[in-house]
Amino acid sequence: MWYHIHKSKIHRAVVNEVDLNYEGSITIDRDLMDAAHLLPNEKVQVLNINNGQRAETYVIEGERGSGKIGLNGAIARMAQMGDYLIIISYAIMTEDEAKNFKPTVVVVDETNHIVFD
Numbered sequence: 001m002w003y004h005i006h007k008s009k010i011h012r013a014v015v016n017e018v019d020l021n022y023e024g025s026i027t028i029d030r031d032l033m034d035a036a037h038l039l040p041n042e043k044v045q046v047l048n049i050n051n052g053q054r055a056e057t058y059v060i061e062g063e064r065g066s067g068k069i070g071l072n073g074a075i076a077r078m079a080q081m082g083d084y085l086i087i088i089s090y091a092i093m094t095e096d097e098a099k100n101f102k103p104t105v106v107v108v109d110e111t112n113h114i115v116f117d
Contacts, residue, residue: 018076
């Protein structure tokens with residue numbers, strides 16, 4: 001049997017760009033992507049701490065060191081500038097793999113720079 005397991009998350013990321021007219025996705029600073037083991041085009045779940053909304057989208061690489069967290073396209077409607085997000089990725093694992101797996105948690109400050117991971 002296969003299980004969908006929490007692989008990693010970026011906790012309390014702050015939205016600093018919304019672009020309703022872009023095709024869709026979430027743009028994430030490459031440093032944060034690396035810390036959370038995210039790949040370009042990887043599916044993620046986005047949770048808005050401020051309003052409780054949840055959505056799924058895919059990752060676009062943002063400029064390294066920029067602190068950019070941008071919601072693009074339809075998902076831009078789920079947040080306002082300054083809202084706090086949790087960005088979660090999942091992996092498919094066997095039961096044996098899942099038992100010993102430890103997810104990566106990346107906590108960021110108000111400028112989306114890593115506090116600890």
